[in-house]
Structure formats: C-alpha cells, structure tokens
Amino acid sequence: MNGVSGRMGYRQHLLRSILAIRDEGGIELSDGSRITVRPLLVGRSEAKLAEIAQRHGIADYTTDLDAALADPQWEIYADFLVTKARATALRKAIAAGKTIYTEKPTAESVDEALELARLASEAGVKTGVVHDKLYLPGLQKLRRLIESGFFGRILSVRGEFGYWVFEGDWQPAQRPSWNYRTEDGGGIIVDMFPHWNYILENLFGPVRSVYAQASTHIPDRWDENGTPYRATAEDAAYGIFELDGDIVAQINSSWTVRVNRDELVEFHVDGTHGSAVVGLFGAKLQGRNLTPKPVWNLDLADEHDYAADWAEVPTNDVFRNGFRQQWHEFLESYVLGTDYPFDLLAGARGVQLAEAGLESAREGRKVELAELGL
Numbered sequence: 001m002n003g004v005s006g007r008m009g010y011r012q013h014l015l016r017s018i019l020a021i022r023d024e025g026g027i028e029l030s031d032g033s034r035i036t037v038r039p040l041l042v043g044r045s046e047a048k049l050a051e052i053a054q055r056h057g058i059a060d061y062t063t064d065l066d067a068a069l070a071d072p073q074w075e076i077y078a079d080f081l082v083t084k085a086r087a088t089a090l091r092k093a094i095a096a097g098k099t100i101y102t103e104k105p106t107a108e109s110v111d112e113a114l115e116l117a118r119l120a121s122e123a124g125v126k127t128g129v130v131h132d133k134l135y136l137p138g139l140q141k142l143r144r145l146i147e148s149g150f151f152g153r154i155l156s157v158r159g160e161f162g163y164w165v166f167e168g169d170w171q172p173a174q175r176p177s178w179n180y181r182t183e184d185g186g187g188i189i190v191d192m193f194p195h196w197n198y199i200l201e202n203l204f205g206p207v208r209s210v211y212a213q214a215s216t217h218i219p220d221r222w223d224e225n226g227t228p229y230r231a232t233a234e235d236a237a238y239g240i241f242e243l244d245g246d247i248v249a250q251i252n253s254s255w256t257v258r259v260n261r262d263e264l265v266e267f268h269v270d271g272t273h274g275s276a277v278v279g280l281f282g283a284k285l286q287g288r289n290l291t292p293k294p295v296w297n298l299d300l301a302d303e304h305d306y307a308a309d310w311a312e313v314p315t316n317d318v319f320r321n322g323f324r325q326q327w328h329e330f331l332e333s334y335v336l337g338t339d340y341p342f343d344l345l346a347g348a349r350g351v352q353l354a355e356a357g358l359e360s361a362r363e364g365r366k367v368e369l370a371e372l373g374l
C-alpha cells in the first residue's frame with residue numbers, strides 16, 4: 001500500500017478498507033473459504049510509516065518500493081500517491097508482474113493512462129481503479145430507480161458538487177495545496193471529471209462530448225505551512241456532457257461555493273415518467289402523477305410547496321463504506337480470477353474526459369470523445 005500517509009491512503013484505503021477487512025478476519029467467499037489480507041505499508045518517510053504501523057498493529061513497512069515489488073509474497077500493488085507520482089510507480093509495479101489497484105486519476109494524460117492499461121494487458125496483470133462514488137448509498141438507490149424503469153426515458157442529469165475550501169490564511173484549507181497547482185497535478189477537472197465519467201457511463205451511458213468552462217476564482221491561497229502561493233489550477237468547472245441516448249448531463253464542480261443543498265454532491269435526474277434527486281446518502285423522487293402544473297405568473301406569489309411534492313426513497317439495504325465494498329469486489333475477483341470491469345482502461349476513459357474537459361476550457365469549444373481501446 002503505497003501512499004498510506006495521505007488522506008485517501010490512510011483513511012479510506014487503510015483504515016476503512018484493508019484494516020477493517022483484516023480485523024473482521026477477511027472476506028468470506030460464496031464457497032465458505034476466506035480471503036485474508038496483510039498490508040505492507042510503503043512510503044518515503046520511515047518515521048511516518050513506523051508510527052502508522054505501530055498504531056494499527058501492522059508488522060510490515062518499508063521505504064524501498066523496488067524491494068517490495070521484487071518480493072513475491074506481496075501480491076497486489078495499491079497506489080494512493082499524489083497523481084503526479086502515480087504513473088512511474090504503476091509502471092514499475094506492472095513490470096514486476098503485480099496485480100494493480102489504484103486511485104484515480106490513473107495518469108496525468110490520456111496517452112499515459114492508455115499506455116499503462118496496455119502495459120498491464122500485455123503483462124497479463126489484473127488491474128482495478130477506484131470507482132468509489134458508484135457505491136454511495138444515494139447512487140445505489142439511483143441505480144435501482146433506473147433499473148426498475150422508474151424514469152421512463154431519461155432526458156437530463158444535473159449535478160452540483162462542491163463546497164467552500166478555505167483559502168488558508170484566516171482558516172487553514174481543508175484540502176492539500178497541490179490541488180490548486182497545475183504543475184503539481186492539481187485542478188478540479190483532473191480531480192472530479194474521472195468520477196463524473198464512471199458515474200455517467202455506468203448509470204446513464206458513455207460520454208460522447210464535453211464542453212467545460214474552467215475558472216480559477218481564487219488566485220491566491222496559503223499552503224499547509226501558511227505560506228502564500230499562486231493558484232495555477234482551476235477551482236471550479238462548469239461542464240456539459242452529451243451521453244449516448246441523447247441524455248444531457250450538466251455538472252458543476254466547485255471548491256468555491258457555499259452549500260445550499262442537502263448534500264455535498266447532488267444529481268437531479270429528469271425522465272419522461274419521473275424525476276429524482278440523489279445525494280451521497282439520500283434520494284427523493286417525484287413520479288409523473290405527483291407532478292404539479294405550475295403557471296408562470298409574476299404578478300402572483302407562488303404559494304405551492306414544491307419540496308412537498310417529493311418522496312424519500314427508503315434505505316432498504318445496508319450500505320458498506322464504498323471504498324471497502326469495492327476492495328471486497330476487487331479482492332474476490334482477483335482470487336476467483338473473474339473479469340473486473342473497473343480496470344485501467346476504464347481509468348483511462350476517466351483521464352480522457354478530464355483531458356477533453358481541459359482542452360474544451362482552453363479552446364472554448366465542445367470536444368468529442370473518441371472511443372478508447374487498447
């Protein structure tokens with residue numbers, strides 16, 4: 001596990017996923033057998049690794065990635081590094097014949113992301129890329145609504161993602177400063193468009209084109225040490241995505257908005273027979289028979305309570321942490337040797353959408369997406 005001192009590496013992948021699985025005695029397969037996990041922590045700072053290892057009763061840690069990759073007892077290489085450091089490490093792990101599980105984005109350019117997917121395929125290496133948002137309770141409820149036919153024909157999706165990230169002077173920022181520097185792999189497009197890609201393609205249909213407007217609304221920020229720096233990456237992106245089936249998705253991504261919604265991300269889906277608004281956890285819907293008939297009249301205050309026309313979708317399932325659930329599925333697929341859909345090629349499609357979004361923003365035009373293949 002490379003990068004376990006980071007936000008995602010530590011909290012989501014180590015604590016919530018691998019240690020949770022370890023502490024429950026592994027994962028039970030349908031034939032009654034168990035997959036157990038034993039993490040090896042990899043990083044640059046021996047002191048940090050030793051501290052994490054000690055805190056969680058982990059026996060193995062090292063600052064020598066090459067030696068770890070050369071050691072056959074470690075079967076899976078998992079990568080949670082800053083985006084900029086990822087491709088080099090993945091390349092090494094693929095060359096060492098390890099199974100790969102990695103955070104997104106898988107690389108900084110689509111060429112590099114595709115090359116990694118190709119190398120893995122040629123080496124016969126199984127790969128998995130984090131698709132965590134698909135496992136959110138709200139999005140799983142949405143999937144069920146779609147599969148039940150609730151929407152009729154889906155027309156459009158409007159996504160609103162974001163919150164205020166403090167500038168770092170009068171209150172410390174709650175995201176790492178590299179997120180705001182293009183030269184360090186930052187920017188909200190590179191960060192969020194890979195998520196939008198797998199959400200859109202898995203729930204609605206493949207993305208065929210993108211138009212994005214990128215803005216750096218806040219040009220000056222303060223880093224982890226309180227030192228001022230210039231934000232060179234966009235902190236907001238306003239995107240329009242055309243999907244198969246004539247579905248239009250419009251998603252705002254912003255670290256410069258104050259939240260006035262139920263959750264930090266919400267998707268509003270309109271279909272001919274019904275609509276839904278889903279967040280991380282919640283989901284509410286309105287069927288065609290509950291749809292009010294507003295009349296546009298500026299002379300009369302509208303007394304209708306539009307919020308009351310929506311019904312909450314019940315939580316009929318127990319939802320695990322999404323990162324952990326995906327780890328379960330990946331480990332099971334690895335042990336049983338089954339196909340795994342969220343591989344490096346899927347990851348490359350996410351990078352492709354981010355790259356196309358940046359190109360669109362730079363050139364002020366809609367960018368079509370070519371179908372990616374190995």
Ligand SMILES: NC(=O)c1ccc[n+]([C@@H]2O[C@H](COP(=O)([O-])OP(=O)(O)OC[C@H]3O[C@@H](n4cnc5c(N)ncnc54)[C@H](O)[C@@H]3O)[C@@H](O)[C@H]2O)c1
Pocket residue numbers: 002003004005006007008009043044080081082083085103104105130132176191
């Ligand atoms: N799936 C998600 O929802 C989600 C959310 C946030 C971030 N991410 C992705 O996870 C990755 C890590 O993000 P984070 O927010 O945890 O970042 P972070 O800065 O908290 O952690 C990054 C890790 O990389 C290590 N690192 C930094 N520079 C390095 C270098 N040059 N060489 C080797 N190691 C280096 C750090 O020591 C740390 O362990 C990013 O690729 C990011 O895009 C995914």
